[in-house]
Amino acid sequence: MPAELESAVVARRLIGSAASAWKLGEAIRHDSALAVSELVTNAVLHAGTPIHVEVRRLGPGLRIEVEDGNPRLPLVDARPEDLLSNRSMTGRGLALVAATCDRWGCEPTPCGKVTWAEIGTGRRLVGPAPAPVYPPVPSAPAIPAAAAARGVVSRSAVTGGGRRVQLVGVPVALLIESTRQLSDLQREVQVMAMGRDAPPELEQVVQAGKPWITDIDLWTDCDRRLAESAAASGAETVDYEVFVPDDVISRIEGIAHWLRRAGASIRRRQLLTLPPSREVAAYRRWCRDEILSQLAGREPQPCPLRVTAVKGS
Numbered sequence: 001m002p003a004e005l006e007s008a009v010v011a012r013r014l015i016g017s018a019a020s021a022w023k024l025g026e027a028i029r030h031d032s033a034l035a036v037s038e039l040v041t042n043a044v045l046h047a048g049t050p051i052h053v054e055v056r057r058l059g060p061g062l063r064i065e066v067e068d069g070n071p072r073l074p075l076v077d078a079r080p081e082d083l084l085s086n087r088s089m090t091g092r093g094l095a096l097v098a099a100t101c102d103r104w105g106c107e108p109t110p111c112g113k114v115t116w117a118e119i120g121t122g123r124r125l126v127g128p129a130p131a132p133v134y135p136p137v138p139s140a141p142a143i144p145a146a147a148a149a150r151g152v153v154s155r156s157a158v159t160g161g162g163r164r165v166q167l168v169g170v171p172v173a174l175l176i177e178s179t180r181q182l183s184d185l186q187r188e189v190q191v192m193a194m195g196r197d198a199p200p201e202l203e204q205v206v207q208a209g210k211p212w213i214t215d216i217d218l219w220t221d222c223d224r225r226l227a228e229s230a231a232a233s234g235a236e237t238v239d240y241e242v243f244v245p246d247d248v249i250s251r252i253e254g255i256a257h258w259l260r261r262a263g264a265s266i267r268r269r270q271l272l273t274l275p276p277s278r279e280v281a282a283y284r285r286w287c288r289d290e291i292l293s294q295l296a297g298r299e300p301q302p303c304p305l306r307v308t309a310v311k312g313s
Contacts, residue, residue, distance in 0.1 A: 028120035031100040039066040061120025069112040169302035174283040175227040
């Protein structure tokens with residue numbers, strides 16, 4: 001199938017035909033249609049490659065496999081309820097898959113990956129085994145002794161090379177809220193970019209965001225993993241170190257300009273994504289300024305913003 005949202009409809013019909021031919025129950029048909037829709041939609045949005053869908057009879061139920069050409073594996077959590085409560089729209093699709101299927105997972109292939117789900121087989125697991133994490137956990141960079149004395153830790157890296165930046169005293173709640181809003185905006189823009197009926201003004205915003213989708217995806221993925229790890233330990237703030245690419249200044253300015261344009265579309269209610277809160281907007285400005293100032297030679301400064309909970313949680 002092509003990397004188009006219409007492929008999710010085709011996949012649902014395929015599953016429906018198979019379930020009818022095998023005389024499977026209505027519950028299995030419904031859950032299977034939901035699962036294949038989410039798996040195909042995720043492949044379309046995040047892989048952008050041709051998709052191969054296969055369905056096989058498995059005991060009293062069936063197994064669905066969706067293969068794409070992107071080797072990046074999704075983050076698999078042990079509990080679907082954690083995905084539903086802590087993730088943006090991007091993660092809730094996989095949460096629904098985890099909640100309705102007996103088992104599911106993701107495995108690398110020589111040319112990409114296969115995401116699979118089993119429904120109605122009677123082999124449900126209480127806690128599914130997590131898939132391998134992507135990107136692979138990098139080796140810890142050497143943190144200067146002075147930074148280590150301040151409690152700075154290495155959590156993850158945005159890129160495999162570039163320049164080191166330390167972000168100190170980052171509020172975990174703001175990190176979570178910022179990641180949610182960016183992930184929702186990213187997904188909506190990707191969906192609209194595949195459509196053909198957006199108003200011209202909004203179409204310009206969608207097209208202008210295409211160069212930054214990958215950067216936003218990498219950054220939010222890094223922040224989400226960091227925030228979830230810190231929240232699980234009960235921390236209110238986190239200090240961490242990242243590597244940024246050599247051209248990060250132009251990327252930051254490009255993303256900031258596009259976010260302002262997207263924000264105007266949100267205020268005009270042309271997009272469904274909620275706008276960032278004032279606290280999140282302030283946090284993003286601080287993060288941008290802190291990165292740029294450190295690249296100019298200034299010592300890391302703690303984030304002055306303080307919150308203890310995410311609004312609406």
